[in-house]
Amino acid sequence: MSRVAVFVDAGYLFAQGATAMFGEKHPRANLTLDVESVFRALTDTI
Numbered sequence: 264m265s266r267v268a269v270f271v272d273a274g275y276l277f278a279q280g281a282t283a284m285f286g287e288k289h290p291r292a293n294l295t296l297d298v299e300s301v302f303r304a305l306t307d308t309i
Contacts, residue, residue, distance in 0.1 A: 267309055276301070 277296070281289040
């Protein structure tokens, strides 16, 4: 059995996610995160 651990820096995730979505950084307080979608996207890449 193999195991994988993925550690995600939340600040980086918010900053780069905002840049990818809007072309610029936005304050973290103005963003929401769909945790299930992020989890699914990360597990699909493994």
